[in-house]
Structure formats: C-alpha cells, structure tokens
Amino acid sequence: MLSEWIELSLEDATPKSRSGKLPGGTYTLHAAGILELSPAVRRYDAHASVLSVGIHGNETAPIELLGECLARLEAGLLTLGAPVLVILGNLEAIRRAERYVNTNLNRLFRRDLVETGMEPDRARLLMHAVDTFFARYPERERLHYDLHTAIRDSRYPRFVVEPYADAATHHEQWRWLAAAGIQAVLHQHQHSWTFSHYSKHYHQTQAFTLELGRALPFGHNDLAELAPMARLLEALLEGREPAGAAPEQMVFFRVAHELMRRSHDFRLCFADDTPNFTEFEPGARLAEDAEAGPFIVEGQPLSVVFPNAAVELGARAALLARPTAPPD
Numbered sequence: 661m662l663s664e665w666i667e668l669s670l671e672d673a674t675p676k677s678r679s680g681k682l683p684g685g686t687y688t689l690h691a692a693g694i695l696e697l698s699p700a701v702r703r704y705d706a707h708a709s710v711l712s713v714g715i716h717g718n719e720t721a722p723i724e725l726l727g728e729c730l731a732r733l734e735a736g737l738l739t740l741g742a743p744v745l746v747i748l749g750n751l752e753a754i755r756r757a758e759r760y761v762n763t764n765l766n767r768l769f770r771r772d773l774v775e776t777g778m779e780p781d782r783a784r785l786l787m788h789a790v791d792t793f794f795a796r797y798p799e800r801e802r803l804h805y806d807l808h809t810a811i812r813d814s815r816y817p818r819f820v821v822e823p824y825a826d827a828a829t830h831h832e833q834w835r836w837l838a839a840a841g842i843q844a845v846l847h848q849h850q851h852s853w854t855f856s857h858y859s860k861h862y863h864q865t866q867a868f869t870l871e872l873g874r875a876l877p878f879g880h881n882d883l884a885e886l887a888p889m890a891r892l893l894e895a896l897l898e899g900r901e902p903a904g905a906a907p908e909q910m911v912f913f914r915v916a917h918e919l920m921r922r923s924h925d926f927r928l929c930f931a932d933d934t935p936n937f938t939e940f941e942p943g944a945r946l947a948e949d950a951e952a953g954p955f956i957v958e959g960q961p962l963s964v965v966f967p968n969a970a971v972e973l974g975a976r977a978a979l980l981a982r983p984t985a986p987p988d
C-alpha cells in the first residue's frame with residue numbers, strides 16, 4: 661500500500677484499507693495525502709517527525725524522494741522506529757503540475773486564517789493534522805522538514821530556510837543538514853506563515869523549508885544527487901541518529917529585507933534567470949514598484965533569493981540576504 665499511496669492520493673482513489681501493518685509498525689491514512697506511520701517499539705530518543713512534500717504542485721523531486729523511502733520501508737529494507745507524519749500538500753496543484761491553483765498554500769499556515777477556498781481549507785486540514793500528531797507525542801523532540809525545489813538555478817542548489825520563531829535550533833540540526841548535502845542556510849528575519857514556520861512557531865519544532873534543486877516535471881529529477889538527503893530521511897523513519905558533518909561546510913545568510921509586490925506595475929530590474937544568491941553591489945536597482953518606488957541596494961551588498969515578479973499583489977517578490985557567521 662505504501663508504495664502506491666502517492667499515486668492513489670493523486671488519483672483520488674479510495675485505498676483498499678485505511679490502516680495496516682508495515683515493517684516495524686503500522687500506518688493510518690487520516691485523509692487524502694495525510695499518512696501517519698506509528699512504530700511498534702517506541703525508542704525513547706527518536707524524534708516525532710513531519711515530512712511534507714508537494715506544498716507546491718510543480719516541485720516533484722521531493723515527492724519522488726519520499727516515495728522511494730516509503731517503498732524501501734514497505735519492502736523491508738528499512739524498519740520503522742519513530743512516529744512520522746507524511747504529507748502530500750497541494751494535491752490538486754500536483755495533479756495540474758502547477759505551483760498552486762488559486763493562491764500560494766505556503767503563505768496560509770496561521771491559526772487566525774479567515775480565507776476560504778481550496779488552498780485555505782487544505783491549510784486548515786494540514787494544520788489540524790500536525791496539531792493532533794504532535795499532541796500524540798508530547799514527550800518527544802519534534803521535527804518538521806518541508807521539502808521543496810526552487811524555480812531557478814542557485815549558487816547553492818540545495819539550501820534550507822530556517823523560519824523565524826522563538827524556538828532555538830539545536831546544533832545537531834546543522835550537523836545533520838550538512839551531512840545530507842545542504843550547502844547553504846538562510847535565516848528568516850520575521851514571521852512568514854509557511855508550513856515549516858507553523859510547526860516551529862506553534863509547536864516549538866525543529867523545522868526547516870528545504871530547497872532540493874530545481875523544480876522539474878516528474879521523471880526528470882536526478883535523485884542520485886539527493887542520496888545523502890534520502891539517508892537522512894531514512895534515519896528519521898528508523899529512529900536512528902542521522903549522520904553528521906561540520907556545519908561550517910555550509911554558507912550561512914540572514915534575510916535583511918523582504919521585497920514585496922505592492923502594485924500591478926511592479927518589475928524586477930535583473931534577468932529572469934538570475935540564480936538564487938546572486939549578489940548585487942550597493943547602488944544596484946533591484947525593483948521598481950508604482951506604489952513603493954524603486955528598491956536600491958544600500959550599505960553592504962545584498963544576495964537575492966526566490967525572486968519572482970509574478971507573485972500575487974501584496975506577496976513576497978524576493979528575499980534579500982547578507983552572509984552571517986555559522987551558529988556556535
């Protein structure tokens with residue numbers, strides 16, 4: 661069942677059974693695209709992990725990666741040793757191979773959300789699933805990796821965004837991420853209402869958005885490049901201590917400014933295919949907005965991440981970051 665779960669979810673097909681056995685434990689299908697894995701033996705030091713993919717429908721590599729891990733589990737090559745909630749985010753957007761259908765799901769994870777419609781309703785269901793999952797394991801360390809791929813190339817193809825929240829990130833996270841092939845870290849400077857931010861802000865979870873290369877259609881991803889990341893996910897499923905490496909091998913950045921699209925008449929003043937983390941010198945004009953005016957780099961150089969002039973009005977059109985020291 662596990663190896664077919666992704667296809668069944670996307671076909672909106674009713675599975676033969678909503679629960680069953682797997683090596684080391686059981687699975688329960690709570691709703692379309694929401695699958696809980698429960699270990700038979702509760703290792704006291706294993707994390708309770710949320711692994712989410714497909715929050716954006718065109719970001720397929722994480723879906724394939726997680727699918728391979730679940731297939732290995734079902735085949736008995738792995739043994740479940742920790743509670744894991746597996747989430748396929750925006751099912752309809754995945755079916756359409758689009759980033760979102762009506763609005764960006766990854767801006768809706770807040771408890772005071774009032775909007776209705778497909779993506780807001782899905783956000784509410786996913787928040788509820790995370791709340792009930794973590795409530796079942798109050799004594800455990802919590803973890804949430806929300807796996808994405810980026811629209812454009814990047815000076816660092818694999819990087820994480822650390823959401824802004826009071827909960828401190830444990831040093832071991834940097835070690836695990838470095839060993840999993842992550843090349844750069846971007847610390848957020850303010851609340852962002854993404855899925856990983858939700859878990860960190862409301863549940864004091866170790867949480868990150870992981871960017872694992874470029875967004876490509878199903879079948880076009882090179883999963884060999886993500887083999888170290890697969891090993892990290894497998895360790896979490898088995899409740900084993902993941903491999904570690906020196907955090908200093910990653911490059912650290914902190915967001916200095918969030919560039920917002922304020923008007924219809926908005927444009928970015930650099931090429932569409934500019935890679936993430938491209939640095940612009942003081943004096944460079946980065947954006948023009950009929951309402952907010954031009955944005956010009958001042959002081960120290962700024963590196964641009966996730967530039968996208970086509971975002972919804974009032975949404976983030978780019979993050980602007982500066983290098984920072986690795987955490988102690």
Ligand SMILES: O=C(O)CCC(=O)N[C@@H](CCC(=O)O)C(=O)O
Binds near residue numbers: 821856966967968
């Ligand atoms: O490549 C892009 O422009 C977007 C890739 C993506 O979906 N990134 C996430 C980052 C979430 C975060 O800031 O933690 C997003 O924009 O939702």
Ligand SMILES: [Zn+2]
Binds near residue numbers: 715716719808809
């Ligand atoms: Zn994404």
